[in-house]
Amino acid sequence: MKIWLDGGLRDIESARVSVLDHGLTVGDGIFETVKATDGTPFALTRHLNRLTRSARGLGLPDPDHDEVRRACAAVLEANPMPLGRLRITYTGGHGPLGSDRGDQGPTLVVALGATTRRPDSTAVVTVPWTRNERGALTGLKTTSYAENVVALARAHQHGASEALFGNTVGQLCEGTGSNVFVVLDGEIHTPPLASGCLAGITRELAVEWTGARETDLPLDVLDRADEVFLTSTLRDIQAVHRVDERELAGAPGPVTAKAMRVFEERAGDDLDP
Numbered sequence: 293m294k295i296w297l298d299g300g301l302r303d304i305e306s307a308r309v310s311v312l313d314h315g316l317t318v319g320d321g322i323f324e325t326v327k328a329t330d331g332t333p334f335a336l337t338r339h340l341n342r343l344t345r346s347a348r349g350l351g352l353p354d355p356d357h358d359e360v361r362r363a364c365a366a367v368l369e370a371n372p373m374p375l376g377r378l379r380i381t382y383t384g385g386h387g388p389l390g391s392d393r394g395d396q397g398p399t400l401v402v403a404l405g406a407t408t409r410r411p412d413s414t415a416v417v418t419v420p421w422t423r424n425e426r427g428a429l430t431g432l433k434t435t436s437y438a439e440n441v442v443a444l445a446r447a448h449q450h451g452a453s454e455a456l457f458g459n460t461v462g463q464l465c466e467g468t469g470s471n472v473f474v475v476l477d478g479e480i481h482t483p484p485l486a487s488g489c490l491a492g493i494t495r496e497l498a499v500e501w502t503g504a505r506e507t508d509l510p511l512d513v514l515d516r517a518d519e520v521f522l523t524s525t526l527r528d529i530q531a532v533h534r535v536d537e538r539e540l541a542g543a544p545g546p547v548t549a550k551a552m553r554v555f556e557e558r559a560g561d562d563l564d565p
């Protein structure tokens with residue numbers, strides 16, 4: 293397996309970054325996960341634009357899109373696979389032990405892992421911890437993801453594949469690595485970005501392609517929604533058949549099933565929408 297590090301392809305076994313990389317010591321980094329089908333990335337332009345937004349939010353230098361594209365292409369070519377998760381990581385680089393950033397420039401890693409198509413429906417749990425809709429990192433895709441590690445472990449303990457967070461004012465926000473949509477009276481709603489959720493690329497496309505509305509939703513909307521679904525790079529649109537103890541029999545329901553069809557069609561028509 294080959295990855296990209298510091299300007300070229302390396303063997304994953306021998307590739308090394310500094311043990312003082314600020315991404316490692318304090319989580320000072322950003323990332324993107326991109327789906328790649330038969331070696332072709334999906335929506336790469338949107339992912340690169342979000343990478344730049346995250347970099348600016350953290351005060352990292354703008355990533356060089358040409359270099360990142362070259363890195364993605366090289367890694368995909370070196371590791372052929374039917375369905376891959378391409379992972380772009382960009383950190384503050386070698387730095388001091390505290391929160392001040394060093395001056396040796398950022399680290400760029402592009403890696404690829406094999407994955408399989410997700411099931412059409414899944415179970416989720418809600419967690420008691422909150423997303424902070426007013427934090428310095430709100431809306432940025434940073435490598436400070438340990439809260440998501442803890443919440444996802446909780447989901448797995450309960451036989452679920454995702455954990456959903458409310459925000460500090462009790463509104464529905466997002467999952468550890470996905471956005472959430474609900475169907476109410478036949479209409480699709482998803483929390484607005486002001487809820488503190490990540491501006492998911494799949495969310496953005498689903499809103500565009502299904503006409504879903506951005507609506508402030510209380511967390512307990514999950515107790516009464518007719519249908520619930522998740523969106524993310526590797527889930528696309530995925531129905532939810534259980535929220536905590538509540539079963540949503542027959543998931544995907546009709547509205548979700550239609551959204552899944554529309555998403556698949558539109559995504560198939562344009563690989564970089």
Ligand SMILES: Cc1ncc(COP(=O)(O)O)c(C=O)c1O
Nearest residue numbers: 469470471490492493494524525
């Ligand atoms: C916290 C969080 N929310 C939402 C998403 C979904 O975003 P995307 O559709 O761009 O994968 C992700 C990405 O994996 C995420 O990490």
